[in-house]
Amino acid sequence: MIRMTLRQFRLPALAGAVLLVLAGAYLLRLGADIRTVPDPARLPDRYAQTMLFLAGGFALLPALIGAFWGAPLVARELEQGTHRLVWNQSVPRRRWLAVKLAVLSAAAALVAGLLGALLTWAAAPVDRVAGDRFSTVLFGARGVAPVGYAVFGLVLGVVAGLLLRRTLPAMAVVFLAVVLAQLAVPNLLRPHYLPPERVTVPMTADTVNRARNLGSITGSPVVGGLDVPGAWVTDISPLRTADGRQLSDAAFGTCFRDPPRTGATGTFGDTAVCLGKLNLHVDLAYQPNRRFWTFQWIELALHLGAAGLLAALGLWHVRRRAG
Template sequence: MIWLTWRQFRIQALVAAVALFAVAAYLLYLGVQIRHDYAADVVNCVPSDCATTRRLFSDRYEAPVALLGALLIAVPGFIGVFWGAPLVARELEAHTDRLVWNQSVTRRRWLAVKLAVLGAAAVAVTGVYSLLLTWNASRYDQWAGGRFGAMNFASRDVTPLGYALFAFTLGVVVGLLVRRTVASMAIVAGAFVVLQIVVPNVVRVHLMPPITTDVAFTADVMEHANGFGFNDTSARIIGYTMPGAWSMDPVSQIYNADGTPYNAKQARPCVTGDRAQDQDCMAKQHLHFQYTYQPGRRYWPFQWIELSAYTALSALLAAFGLWRVRRRVTLR
């Protein structure tokens, strides 16, 4: 059965290997470039030019790293659609199940071998890509932060392995139930997209309670924020992310040292148009703001929790598929 499974799967495996080789070559090239520029622009920058060179470093690699991350997120979806969904549905649609499932190999064993071999291949392909991307983007992530971001979290380290296993198993079970290849592929694609939207925005945020703390308003803090705004009654820091953390506050109110709201009248003397000078002026006013976040040390617990959840769901789906395949599912 393992040999037969490989024979039937060899074309998909070849396509996956070629695509992975091409992506891996680019990831290695880009990773070397990122490391070189990180050392030059972030670690060893000229003090007077650090703010500018670091910002340029972030802008230079934001697009390619994001594109590679989006591609990795899509890989498990492609596996579920093109590997999982047709696996059983194609047999039922072409009526070849009448021959395949009337041999000495039982239906359950046939499906179990398919799930094991192709599931392992799905995890291996995704794992190699994830490993290379995690290495490639590690210096960029170290400076830019955002490891908990929806795209970054889903395309780094071990979580993508759970996505791949789940998407493949879901595809097989949907194909077993729907019994039509194209319809099964469409359902799996839709379900995977919905999960990638719902889990980061609704589920993941509740895995552990966030922490709230006071952060001093300094020039270094502003390097990790998108900016600040103020009016007659208040001032706000916008888009601050503590390095390595997951920010829960896109906008935070700025306060004086005595706890009163900082406002436009107090900020106006510091607004000269020179970014560095303005930040230094405001830092001397001993300002602070409250910040709610998930600390960086929780990154790996979040990764393992999500991997475990998707692995458990995959096991349940596989068990259901093995139970279901024993019943009569031949098209009439």
């Protein structure tokens, strides 16, 4: 069964090997170039766009693995009826599917692991200076988490092909599902892997001017884009008064729309001065950068666990379905 699976997988494997060699050569060259920059402080500005582009492309890798490696492997056999030949040779259905899942999962983990390791190495000097290790896009292209994404995408593709029994629909479904998972996990699950640390930040005029945005379309007293050095800010409370109550919309609106004219400069100018006089603060929840590897291992375990559940579903289904 292993030999047969490898023979069926030879063309996708060849394509993956070519991708691995080309991407690996590029990342080795990129890492060498990064390390020749004499002033490390310039690295984030010089390579920020490159890192985002690479991370964005890397985020598509699990979806591509699931769609082009996973979905066709079983769905094509079911479409063509070749699975019956194997089953009639006394090969148990579960073994037939388990071997396919094991072989392709190992291949997906190898490709994603090597590419992830190379990108982590190449980007290390940039990451050290930028300090933004939990960025929604960048986090998923570093460390061990990409291995979990790839195995999850692969197993989802195989099981989707088994359930839908049509190659093209299975490819479309798994591609969309993996992309949605890549969007949902960083925003809905990752901030809550561990209880966040918290800090109260006085909202002086200078602090208000360091924010990236202020207010909302409904006029609520919210502030966004505040940073904690060496940490990923996961939640910012509305503006609060000294007694802990939320600043009223009316008071916020007065400062936001018609503050006293002082000639102040800065991002928010007179609005920042007006708010700074109200003795306000916000409560921030954050995950410190020292938890980066803990979160990496948690995310790896999360995706491998999901892949295991999907594999169990596939093994249960293949035993019950008719030929």
